[in-house]
Amino acid sequence: TPVTETTAKAVPVLPDAQTVTSVKHYTDRLFAFRVSRPASLRFRSGEFVMIGLMGDPHPETGKQRPLLRAYSIASPSWDDELEFYSIKVPDGPLTSKLQHIKVGDQIILKPKPVGTLVHDALLPGTRLYLFSTGTGFAPFASLLREPETYENFDEIVMTHTCRDVDELTYGRELIENLKSDEMMIELLGEENLAKIRYYPTTTREQSPKMGRITTLIENGELFADLGVPALDPAVDRAMVCGSLAFNLDIKALMEKAGLNEGANSEPGEFVIEKAFVG
Ligand code: A2P
Secondary structure (H helix, E strand, C coil): CCCCCCCCCCCCCCEEEEEEEEEEEEEEEEEEEECCCCCCCCCCCEEEEEEEEEECCCCCCCCCEEEEEEECCCCCCCEEEEEEEEEECCCCCHHHHHCCCCCCCCCEEEEEECCEEEEEEEECCCEEEEEEHHHHHHHHHCCCCCCHHHHHEEEEEEEECCCCCCHHHHHHHHHHEEEEEEEEHHCCCCCCHEEEEEEEECCCCCCECCCCCHHHHCCCHHHHHHCCCCCCCCEEEEEEECCHHHHHHHHHHHHHHCCCCCCCCCEECCCECCCCCC
């Protein structure tokens, strides 16, 4: 007897759809979420992809277009899910919607990872500075969970500058978790994790360390606090991720110290990428 074929009813799904597996809100301006990872997606820790949602239907044609933005992947290359760390902009075309996603919802993810905040774009060195502001912490959340980061460097200085103390939580918790989670300790090694020097600063709310990191570099306070020599192109490397203005200011400081900007095609002493902003 012939087997009756079950007619699988086509469920409408988004193109390049991935499913949300967790969402955590940090402040009224910041949240992080995780989604399923396409089996075929390979990326290098520190890279970014385009993600988004379908936009509102066109008022006349009813046609919907995907609303996509560049987002750094905050999870490491070995993770079986993908993590993202995002700002919420009340009138932002994407983030005003994205901030409402729930577990089980779908987002669009274009599986074409790119970016310059990768080990391949840096020349060998001994001390790695990771300079971030706001959601610019995201690519470093990936790189801090990547074993290669610790194989390549003896010391990793992770700076994060935000307006308020609460905005540091995602980064602070991530680093605390690295040092206390047994799986992370086993993967990265206790001695390697001891290489991390976490340096959080705030600019508007009172905290133990205040000031823009650019100011703390210029006046030497960062180096005095860490007990390390001033920036030296022979040994120091840097990765930078923040707002456009921040990136430009840090770039000038790196170049003043004699560090040259690198790229995938030509590794250098520092690399820069703009954080997703709105
Ligand atoms: P500030 O409060 O002095 O503007 P934002 O939330 O606007 O993205 O800023 C994140 C953090 O980055 C804030 O602490 C902000 O300091 C700091 N910041 C903004 N622009 C620069 C810059 N050009 N150089 C250094 N830090 C900056």
